[in-house]
Amino acid sequence: MxxxxxxxxxxxxxxxxxxxxxxxxxxxxxxxxxxxxxxxxxxxxxxxxxxxxxxxxxxxxxxxxxxxxxxxxxxxxxxxxxxxxxxxxxxxxxxxxxxxxxxxxxxxxxxxxxxxxxxxxxxxxxxxxxxxxxxxxxxxEPYYVHLLELFHDVTFQTELGQLLDLVTADEEVVDLDKFSLDKHSFIVIFKTAYYSFYLPVALAMHMAGISKDSDLKQVHDILIPLGEYFQITDDFLDCFGTPEQIGKIGTDIKDNKCSWVVNQALLHVTPEQRKVLDENYGKKDDQSEAVCKQLFKDLGIEKIYYDYEESVTSDLRKKIQSIDESNGLKKEVLTSFLNKVYKRSK
Incomplete structure (x- = not known):
């Protein structure tokens, strides 16, 4: 409806x-x-x-x-x-x-x-x-300029994330030395979290008259890590989910994406495993992709993800509980977002 x-x-x-x-x-x-x-x-x-x-x-x-x-x-x-x-x-x-x-x-x-x-x-x-x-x-409306600033700021932030993504993960030249979890975090926060999570809530808050900087910061500090968690789940499902489950064929490995999965792998590989990754990641063939997926399984990336998921959601729930609602902000706004993301399988 x-x-x-x-x-x-x-x-x-x-x-x-x-x-x-x-x-x-x-x-x-x-x-x-x-x-x-x-x-x-x-x-x-x-x-x-x-x-x-x-x-x-x-x-x-x-x-x-x-x-x-x-x-x-x-x-x-x-x-x-x-x-x-x-x-x-x-x-x-x-x-x-x-x-x-x-x-x-x-x-x-x-x-x-x-x-x-x-x-x-x-x-x-x-x-x-x-x-x-x-x-x-x-x-x-008195908040018209705030709406304009929000859209301009978030557009630029998203473009910054796209820029780092493009220069880090060149499909033609695979260089895993360019990857890092810090780069991955920047890319997903700026490319996804701002416009997909923070922007919708901030717009609604301005229209509802809840626009103090302190209130906007409260939702920012929860929605940005929540958006990062959302994208990390996307990266995880791209590798470990089935096409029937996620509604598409995952391509991050073949596309040389600076994904959370490969960055976790780079933290845990032996020199021999790193050589295997260098030889197979970013290649367009199914066999190389299968080699990478098996390596990720051998490294226990699934357990690392599930441990991360429980840790980040526990931290976010604590932050939500400490929200100051005195100006009209509601914890329910943030809880509803978290519930949509937690344990999703597609």
């Missing part, structure tokens, strides 16, 4: 954006292209980030999403769709950089017939679209 209500609003926002192009007297062919870009790249994912803004706002107001008035729901949902547009911008650009073939079970946008490098500009337009929506719906 709540997801469908969110999806239904997208048509209205797409019309808002289309109207901006019409007001600029853009030719019909260009308007149609932008419309196709919007629909191909934005609403097709899980929409977890956008829905998290709505759920967080509802919790902060002691209600549920389905009890919000149409006007209030629409406003907070615009913030949710703004994150989804940001996500679409990142993914369109990311797929070009990685030369990926599919996204959400469809060809990547740049591979769609007739698109090609136009996708670079299309990614910019997806980012620009989110600011047009913020201007239309929030320009008169």
């Amino acid at each position: 709540s997801k469908q209500r969110f999806i239904d609003l997208f048509d209205e926002l797409a019309d808002d954006l289309k109207q901006i192009l019409l007001d600029y007297k853009m030719p019909e062919a260009a308007v149609d292209w932008f419309h196709k870009n919007l629909y191909y790249n934005t609403p097709g994912g899980k929409l977890n980030r956008g829905l998290s803004v709505i759920d967080t706002y509802a919790i902060l107001n002691n209600t549920t999403a389905d009890k919000l008035s149409d006007e209030e729901y629409k406003k907070v949902a615009v913030l949710g769709w703004a994150i989804e547009l940001l996500q679409a911008y990142f993914l369109v650009a990311d797929d070009i950089m990685d030369q990926s073939k599919t996204r959400r079970s469809h060809p990547c946008w740049y591979l769609v017939e007739g698109v090609g490098n136009i996708a670079i500009n299309d990614s910019f337009m997806l980012e620009g679209a989110l600011y047009m929506l913020l201007k239309k719906y929030f320009r008169e």
